[in-house]
Amino acid sequence: MKSISLILILCLMLSAAALAESAHAPEKEGSIDYMVLVNKLNPLPDGWEDALETVHVTNSVGDDVAAEKRAYEAYLALAADLEANDGIHTELDSGYRSVAEQQEIMERFTETYGADYAARTVATPGYSEHHTGLALDLYFIVDGKTVYKNEDLVQYPEIWRKIHTRLADHGFILRYLDGKEHITGYGYEPWHIRYIDDAQAARDIMSQPGMTLEVWLGAVEDTDPVIDYGSSALYSEADLEAAAVQIKCKFASFAGCALHSLRYAGDACNSEENLKWLSGLDGGKNYIQVIEFLGDFHTPVDPSDGSAWEPDTEYTDYQWWLAHEEGKGWQLLSWGY
Ligand SMILES: [Zn+2]
Incomplete structure (x- = not known):
C-alpha cells in the first residue's frame, strides 16, 4: 500500500511538472535565434532548450520526429510545393534531438565500441545542429518505394537537385555541401536541411555556389584547399x-x-x-x-x-x-x- 501511494504521489508531481512546463512554453515563443550557428566549434546556446517549442509527428515508417514549430510549418509548405510541382513525396527522418538523447547515444557507443570510436562517430553532445530543432533530415518515397538509408538516398541526385531548388523559398538552406567539409565539419549530406526563417537570406546563400552558413555569417573565412x-x-x-x-x-x-x-x-x-x-x-x-x-x-x-x-x-x-x-x-x- 505504502509503495503504491508513493508511486501515485510521484506521478502527480511529474504531471504537475509537465503542466508547469507546457504553461511556460507559449510566452517564450519566438525567442530563439533562427540564424544560430551550431557546429563542431559552436555549441547550442545556453537556455535554448527552455525557449524551444517543438511539434511531434509520426513519419511514414512509424517513427516519432520532433521539429521546431515554425521550421515544421515551413517544412509542410516545402513538402506540399514539391508534391504539387515536382511529384516528389518527402518525409522527415529526424529533426530535433535533445542534448540528453545525444549524451545517451554517446554513452551507449562508448560502452559498446570504446571512447575513441564513439568520439569519431557520434556528434559531441551539445554540438549537433539537430539540437536546435531547425535541422531536418529528409527521405522520400519514389514510385511507391521508401528510399530511407543514406547509401540509397545518394543514388537520386536528380531528385535532390529538385528538392534543393525549392528550399530557399521556404526559408531553408542546404547545410553540408560537397567540398566544404573543412568549413562545416561534415561530409556531403543532401538530406540535411536547415531552417533560417528568412527566405531572402536563404535565397542569397543558396544562389552562391559553395556558400556555407559559417562563411555567410562571417564566422570563418573560406579557403579553397x-x-x-x-x-x-x-x-x-x-x-x-x-x-x-x-x-x-x-x-x-x-x-x-x-x-x-x-x-x-x-x-x-x-x-x-x-x-x-x-x-x-x-x-x-x-x-x-x-x-x-x-x-x-x-x-x-x-x-x-x-x-x-x-x-x-x-x-x-x-x-x-x-x-x-x-x-x-x-x-x-x-x-x-
Ligand atoms: Zn542531419
Missing part, C-alpha cells in the same frame, strides 16, 4: 577522395585555421610497420590498408585560449594518417608531426 591525389597503384581516386573528406571534416574543428593544401604521400605509406603502428593505436584493430596525406595550413593571428598553435604560422607537411579494416571505411587515426 588544393588537393593533390598524385598517382597510386594501390588506391582509386574515390578511395583517396573518401580519405581526404575525413581529414577535412576533422580540420573544421581546428579553430581559426585555414587549410591550404592536402597531398597524398605516396604508396610507400602502406607499409607493414605503419599498419602495425596504427592497428596498435586503437586497442588492437586489424587494419589492412594505410593512407597518409601531407597538408599545409595557416594558424590564426590570435588563437583562442588554450590553443597549442604558434600564432599566424604556416604549418607545412603536417601528417594525416588513415587506415581501414576489411570491408569498412577509412578511419582518421592520427594527425600531427
Whole structure:
C-alpha cells in the first residue's frame, strides 16, 4: 500500500511538472535565434532548450520526429510545393534531438565500441545542429518505394537537385555541401536541411555556389584547399577522395585555421610497420590498408585560449594518417608531426 501511494504521489508531481512546463512554453515563443550557428566549434546556446517549442509527428515508417514549430510549418509548405510541382513525396527522418538523447547515444557507443570510436562517430553532445530543432533530415518515397538509408538516398541526385531548388523559398538552406567539409565539419549530406526563417537570406546563400552558413555569417573565412591525389597503384581516386573528406571534416574543428593544401604521400605509406603502428593505436584493430596525406595550413593571428598553435604560422607537411579494416571505411587515426 505504502509503495503504491508513493508511486501515485510521484506521478502527480511529474504531471504537475509537465503542466508547469507546457504553461511556460507559449510566452517564450519566438525567442530563439533562427540564424544560430551550431557546429563542431559552436555549441547550442545556453537556455535554448527552455525557449524551444517543438511539434511531434509520426513519419511514414512509424517513427516519432520532433521539429521546431515554425521550421515544421515551413517544412509542410516545402513538402506540399514539391508534391504539387515536382511529384516528389518527402518525409522527415529526424529533426530535433535533445542534448540528453545525444549524451545517451554517446554513452551507449562508448560502452559498446570504446571512447575513441564513439568520439569519431557520434556528434559531441551539445554540438549537433539537430539540437536546435531547425535541422531536418529528409527521405522520400519514389514510385511507391521508401528510399530511407543514406547509401540509397545518394543514388537520386536528380531528385535532390529538385528538392534543393525549392528550399530557399521556404526559408531553408542546404547545410553540408560537397567540398566544404573543412568549413562545416561534415561530409556531403543532401538530406540535411536547415531552417533560417528568412527566405531572402536563404535565397542569397543558396544562389552562391559553395556558400556555407559559417562563411555567410562571417564566422570563418573560406579557403579553397588544393588537393593533390598524385598517382597510386594501390588506391582509386574515390578511395583517396573518401580519405581526404575525413581529414577535412576533422580540420573544421581546428579553430581559426585555414587549410591550404592536402597531398597524398605516396604508396610507400602502406607499409607493414605503419599498419602495425596504427592497428596498435586503437586497442588492437586489424587494419589492412594505410593512407597518409601531407597538408599545409595557416594558424590564426590570435588563437583562442588554450590553443597549442604558434600564432599566424604556416604549418607545412603536417601528417594525416588513415587506415581501414576489411570491408569498412577509412578511419582518421592520427594527425600531427
Ligand atoms: Zn542531419
